[in-house]
Amino acid sequence: MASSMWSLKTNNRHMKLRLFLVLLFTVSVASAQLNINNYIMVGQTRIQIGNYVGAIENFNIVIKFRPQLPEPYFYRGLAKHQLEDFRGAIEDYNKAIEIKPYYPEAYTNRGLAYLELHNYKAAIADYDKALELSPRDAGIYNNRGIAKMSMKDIDGAIADYNKALEINQNFVNAFINRSNANIVKGDIKEAIRDINKAIIIRPHYASAYLLRGLARFQLKDYAAALRDFDQTIRFDPQNAYAYNNRGIVKQELEDYSGAIMDYDLALQLDPTMPNAYFNRGIAREILKRPGYEEDYRIAAKLDPKLDIRKRRMEEDQQYAQQLQQNQQKNNQQQNQQQLLAANTSGQQGQKGGQTQQQQQNQQQNTNQQTDKEKEEARRFRLSLADTRNLPNMDEEEEADNGLVQNKNVIIELQNIFLISSFSEHTTDYERLQYYNLSLEDLNRFNNYIPLMMMTNRNTDEFIDTFKSNIQYFSEKIKNNKISQNYLSRGIFEFMTNDYNGAINDFDQSIKLDQKDMLAYFCRANCKTKMVELVESVPDYSEDLTIPINDNDTTKDKQDEQNVKTKYTDYQKILEDYQTSIYLNPKFPFAYYNRAYIFCKMHKYEEAIADLSKAIELQPDFAEAYYNRGLTRIYLDQVDEGAMDLSKAGELGIQEAYNVIKRYCN
Numbered sequence: 085m086a087s088s089m090w091s092l093k094t095n096n097r098h099m100k101l102r103l104f105l106v107l108l109f110t111v112s113v114a115s116a117q118l119n120i121n122n123y124i125m126v127g128q129t130r131i132q133i134g135n136y137v138g139a140i141e142n143f144n145i146v147i148k149f150r151p152q153l154p155e156p157y158f159y160r161g162l163a164k165h166q167l168e169d170f171r172g173a174i175e176d177y178n179k180a181i182e183i184k185p186y187y188p189e190a191y192t193n194r195g196l197a198y199l200e201l202h203n204y205k206a207a208i209a210d211y212d213k214a215l216e217l218s219p220r221d222a223g224i225y226n227n228r229g230i231a232k233m234s235m236k237d238i239d240g241a242i243a244d245y246n247k248a249l250e251i252n253q254n255f256v257n258a259f260i261n262r263s264n265a266n267i268v269k270g271d272i273k274e275a276i277r278d279i280n281k282a283i284i285i286r287p288h289y290a291s292a293y294l295l296r297g298l299a300r301f302q303l304k305d306y307a308a309a310l311r312d313f314d315q316t317i318r319f320d321p322q323n324a325y326a327y328n329n330r331g332i333v334k335q336e337l338e339d340y341s342g343a344i345m346d347y348d349l350a351l352q353l354d355p356t357m358p359n360a361y362f363n364r365g366i367a368r369e370i371l372k373r374p375g376y377e378e379d380y381r382i383a384a385k386l387d388p389k390l391d392i393r394k395r396r397m398e399e400d401q402q403y404a405q406q407l408q409q410n411q412q413k414n415n416q417q418q419n420q421q422q423l424l425a426a427n428t429s430g431q432q433g434q435k436g437g438q439t440q441q442q443q444q445n446q447q448q449n450t451n452q453q454t455d456k457e458k459e460e461a462r463r464f465r466l467s468l469a470d471t472r473n474l475p476n477m478d479e480e481e482e483a484d485n486g487l488v489q490n491k492n493v494i495i496e497l498q499n500i501f502l503i504s505s506f507s508e509h510t511t512d513y514e515r516l517q518y519y520n521l522s523l524e525d526l527n528r529f530n531n532y533i534p535l536m537m538m539t540n541r542n543t544d545e546f547i548d549t550f551k552s553n554i555q556y557f558s559e560k561i562k563n564n565k566i567s568q569n570y571l572s573r574g575i576f577e578f579m580t581n582d583y584n585g586a587i588n589d590f591d592q593s594i595k596l597d598q599k600d601m602l603a604y605f606c607r608a609n610c611k612t613k614m615v616e617l618v619e620s621v622p623d624y625s626e627d628l629t630i631p632i633n634d635n636d637t638t639k640d641k642q643d644e645q646n647v648k649t650k651y652t653d654y655q656k657i658l659e660d661y662q663t664s665i666y667l668n669p670k671f672p673f674a675y676y677n678r679a680y681i682f683c684k685m686h687k688y689e690e691a692i693a694d695l696s697k698a699i700e701l702q703p704d705f706a707e708a709y710y711n712r713g714l715t716r717i718y719l720d721q722v723d724e725g726a727m728d729l730s731k732a733g734e735l736g737i738q739e740a741y742n743v744i745k746r747y748c749n
Contacts, residue, residue, distance in 0.1 A: 120150055127159055136163040137738055144734065154184035162193060164730065167741045168749055170197040171723065172730025188217040192224055199231055200749065207231040222251040226258045233265055241265050256282045260292060267299060275299050290320035297329060309333050324353035328360045331367075340367040358386035365392070495743055497714060498707040500680050501673040502609050503575050503602065504543050505534035505553065518702075522671050526602060529568045536575070538673055540707060543579060550576045567597035571606065578610050583617075586610050601667035605674055608660035612681065615653045654685050672701035676708050688715050706735035713740065717747055 127142030143160035146153065161176030177194035181187055195210035211228035218224065229244030245262035248255050263278035279296040282289060297312030313330035316323055331346030347364035350357055365379030384391040503523065518538040527536050534553055543550075557573035574589030590607035593600055661678040664671060679694035695712040699705050713728030726748035733740035 139163040154180040222248040499540040605664040672698040
């Protein structure tokens with residue numbers, strides 16, 4: 085599918101919250117359950133070491149054999165939660181609660197998942213239920229306070245933080261969160277008192293110093309703020325926010341060179357921080373150093389709110405308004421002085437001259453003062469334009485911690501499925517192949533040598549085996565020219581990229597047996613690969629085209645002809661898939677592959693319908709879930725797409741978690 089199809093919107097992440105990881109789970113140790121217990125313990129261990137995908141595999145097995153147990157759903161939900169598949173986690177928490185209604189940890193974690201999806205009402209409802217079941221859990225009060233803060237219920241949030249601290253007097257996160265609530269409320273001094281208490285409990289907590297520095301900055305206590313940012317950097321040298329905010333303080337103290345050094349360090353740690361570019365541009369411009377225009381350009385590109393041109397236009401408008409108001413005030417004063425001078429006898433000439441001179445001096449001083457105020461306002465406002473982002477409360481989390489959802493992946497449709505064959509030693513390949521009863525007749529005819537399977541994975545390493553199979557079936561065709569032998573040879577010719585030879589054999593197979601569903605299916609696959617091969621070849625003809633005049637429509641006609649040709653090729657492919665479906669309506673791979681072609685033709689609704697049918701016929705069809713998820717997200721059906729991707733991830737396609745994080749949360 086064209087890359088432009090997947091230009092999807094991204095959403096901002098909510099603050100991270102530590103999950104309640106409950107790793108104590110007992111099951112009766114009857115001999116028949118020992119293996120199940122082992123799978124559960126291994127799954128729990130995998131969660132502890134961060135192997136969340138592996139944990140999901142373990143709990144899938146437990147759920148398959150013990151679907152009545154609530155714990156495997158809970159733990160699988162927890163693993164999905166850590167992979168930032170919040171919708172999938174909620175679905176598992178729902179199942180755990182359905183089986184075990186009195187399950188406070190499930191309500192708590194589901195509340196966290198709802199909070200991540202900004203569904204604050206649902207989160208609060210879950211926390212309420214969790215507190216009914218576990219009224220002395222300080223963590224639940226703390227999390228409910230965060231949800232209330234998100235709904236701007238500041239007093240309600242503070243009440244929850246108070247309750248959390250009543251239960252646990254050393255709950256650092258509750259102090260930090262109550263401090264944030266007091267900052268929003270405008271009580272900066274009270275906020276600082278809470279952070280002080282947090283620092284007493286955890287003297288090496290870098291984020292607490294950063295937050296206290298921000299609070300002190302708001303009180304214009306720059307020296308104290310500077311000390312706090314120094315401490316943050318001492319305990320967390322990789323904290324880009326600390327360098328950025330220390331640069332702002334230095335800039336306020338007119339240490340522009342020192343500020344630039346801090347912005348440089350911040351951008352080394354986080355090259356995507358728009359505020360650091362913006363503030364460095366200000367400092368460079370003040371010092372008349374080169375590079376400030378480029379800094380402004382990058383800042384505006386990363387965050388349109390930091391567009392220097394728009395900001396200066398706004399400031400100029402404010403300056404013009406201020407100047408007009410000052411002029412009106414001066415005119416009023418001048419009129420009053422003229423009236424006073426006119427009513428003063430005997431001294432009009434002398435004092436009138438003095439009044440006029442005073443007025444001119446006053447006007448000049450006023451203009452100078454206004455210009456100075458304008459420059460000061462610009463310097464101050466632009467410096468404070470930095471959005472002083474708060475850090476994550478979970479100081480252990482890194483921007484890239486190796487989790488699968490943080491890895492760079494190319495987002496594209498999963499490939500079409502083909503008939504291929506592997507040796508008996510390839511069983512360790514992860515999700516390498518499917519087996520379908522539709523292949524049984526062909527396998528039985530070939531006496532299962534070679535064994536035909538369905539796959540959409542790269543098979544280049546087996547080409548030598550495939551060439552041997554071509555020779556084998558060529559010998560069989562010499563003795564027995566029947567449909568199955570041509571079909572089998574065509575399959576292996578196709579796998580060795582001999583597309584013309586494969587097409588000829590598929591045509592011959594269909595000629596001998598017009599009801600051979602697999603022959604139509606294989607011919608459609610071969611045509612698909614041939615079209616993709618043609619599309620992948622660069623067209624250099626445009627570089628050699630010289631336009632004769634401005635009205636030349638040669639290129640437009642050529643492009644239109646190319647579209648028509650491609651559409652015709654796709655139509656022929658669809659006809660073969662349609663015939664396959666007609667001959668065997670229960671063959672899921674024909675629906676899946678036809679959906680792939682529909683996506684190529686931008687017929688997304690038809691593609692979704694075919695993928696849904698494929699899933700109905702093959703419930704564990706991970707690739708079909710994945711492609712349907714991508715297609716739904718492209719159509720702005722984000723929730724449905726996220727659930728499809730969650731299922732694809734659950735079934736083993738790890739890239740799904742990356743897509744969920746980038747486009748669904």
